[in-house]
Amino acid sequence: MEGDIISGIVNGSQVDSKVLQAFQNNFVQVQNILDQNRLLINEINQNHDSKIPDNLTRNVGLIRELNNNIRRVVDLYEGLSSSMAKSAEASSESGETMKSGGKGGPKRIRSG
Numbered sequence: 001m002e003g004d005i006i007s008g009i010v011n012g013s014q015v016d017s018k019v020l021q022a023f024q025n026n027f028v029q030v031q032n033i034l035d036q037n038r039l040l041i042n043e044i045n046q047n048h049d050s051k052i053p054d055n056l057t058r059n060v061g062l063i064r065e066l067n068n069n070i071r072r073v074v075d076l077y078e079g080l081s082s083s084m085a086k087s088a089e090a091s092s093e094s095g096e097t098m099k100s101g102g103k104g105g106p107k108r109i110r111s112g
Contacts, residue, residue, distance in 0.1 A: 019087040026076045033069045033076075040066045 044062050047055035 019083050022083050023080060026080045030073050030076050033073050037066055037069050040069070 040062050044059050044066070047059045047062070
């Protein structure tokens with residue numbers, strides 16, 4: 001199933017296997033962070049609803065952790081975006097194009 005996701009993103013072009021591996025690793029990391037954020041948000045909401053002073057104080061740290069997690073997700077996506085852009089640039093410099101499905105070479109032009 002992961003291969004289907006990746007081939008849909010790659011859209012038929014050849015992409016460096018290191019970039020694909022980085023994408024898979026980043027995707028797993030992002031998903032883990034988002035799962036953790038869901039738990040943090042649930043705990044923050046419960047603490048808020050309880051209106052217990054200690055729980056409300058604890059929310060300060062939980063919200064900081066949530067913000068740090070969001071920064072980590074942004075960093076992971078920035079790194080992924082940069083890797084994909086570099087790979088696409090390298091492919092186009094080597095004569096491959098995204099539209100040619102990685103086959104490379106010039107397109108034939110039909111005379112009218």
